[in-house]
Amino acid sequence: MDRAKIKRELENLAAEGLPAEPPQEETPVEVQTEAEGEDKAKPKAKKDEDVPRKNGLIETEYAKRGTHLDVQINPDQVVKAAEILDAEGMTLEMVTGVDWLKEGQLEVIYDYSYPGGQLFRVVVRARLDRNNPDIPTVCHLYGGANWHERETWEMLGINFVGHPQLEHFLLPEDADFYPLRKDFKP
């Protein structure tokens, strides 16, 4: 496991998923201020979660958050992220989701940890449109993702494209609701 390599590769991955850069005509001075602005925006977004976070990598403080790296990427990049982490011997500890009703988004969170000795925890997250919650599965890389994704699907209605068995698991077979969605009324 190479921390620096994981950080670099995930940073590049997150940068790939960012919306197109503004036109290049801008002067270098402006680019610099923009970069500064981005740096400032990062801790701000961490403090105030009401503003949806931009894609990118944050080094979180372990003592406060319990994780070392926190990276947000586009939904179609989660398989690439899993490949990067799998190659470095990381294990997928859990997959979970959060419903952000106000923003009209669903978030999928992947928790990776390293079983080889060194303490290293990485969180990969992706935000989906609430009306079209499709995200590719990572089952083929991590067998353990099967149950976790299946549970996330049935609790939050996140559709894991390519999952071998999206059937009811913990809930009854005839459940036609998603109980962990914030607009669920029992």
Next chain:
Amino acid sequence: MSSLAQSQLRETFELNIGPQHPATHGVLRIKVVMDGEYIDRAEPILGYIHRMHEKMGENRTWNQFWPNMGRLDYLSAMAYNHCYAGLMERAAGIEVPERAEYIRVITAELNRIQSHLLGFGAYIMDLGGFTPLMYAMDEREQILDLLESVTGSRLTYCYFRFGGVYNDIDDDFITGTRAFLKRFRPQIPMYHKLVTGNAILMDRLIGVGPISADMCRKYGATGPVLRGSGVNYDIRRNEPYSVYPELDFDIPVYKECDSMARYMVRMDEMVQSCRIIENALNKLPEGPVMAEKVPKALKPPKGDYHYAVEAARGTFSMRTVSDGTNTSYRMRLRSPTYSNVSLFEEASRGMLLSDALAFLGSLDPVIPEMDR
């Protein structure tokens, strides 16, 4: 695989093990497609005791969620208490007095011994030996009495609080624990004499249910399952929490990857837990057991938090998303046997049915914790 399984004229049938079956340790159902005596595909079916703890976490205040922590894994509830306490103390930045942390470790390790004892007794009973369960229950009873005297409950503990523990331990508990350790230590070699060296047990466990270290990694298996596959990974050492770094203990690791290795890891862990308890009792400092100025209505800052502990069955971790109010926005519980049992389907392919039950027992599932 049997010659029958390889022939073209395959004839399979379906068999349901559970949900009411003694070998499944609760209401786990396994849908098995059998090819004669061999397993073609075994699919665990969960949800018979699903209570939606995660939704309950969103409905009640942080403090009101405490009793739920005793009702996930009813055999090692103390570790679950520890995780929730650690999570919220991390989120709200609460400092815990040292004495409280020592008490937490002592009770959690007593709980771990108790859990492994029942795991040991029930596992041997799965394999057809009834007597060891009686020995295990006898020892376990001592621990339950000790823990009852400080926590007030026998299994579903709700003993920890944000910032400490609910009440201090007294001299009776300390002398009782020391007496228990003295009594329990010679028991383990006796168990080995009585059970481990038994030829039938060795035949049934050695080489059964091989799980490679890489398979554990892919499935996120932790705890004795992972350590039975030769991986030295224990949250208490690798991601130190509480006062574990100050205590003296080893992590038992076996390289054989079979059911026997997992069984031996649990047996050795009991010895190590005894060491931890004794060490912690010797080092137990004086002082308060609750932090001062812990707000009654906890409001951790916005953001998400993660905390992991080593429960008796592996890594239990919690991830919570706080929106700055007195309830959780999202509470995620990652239970160890959920991941451990998820590898059963792949690992049991082509196995004899009787071996599969020995293998399932070696994963030591606790169903309320899987279903949550």
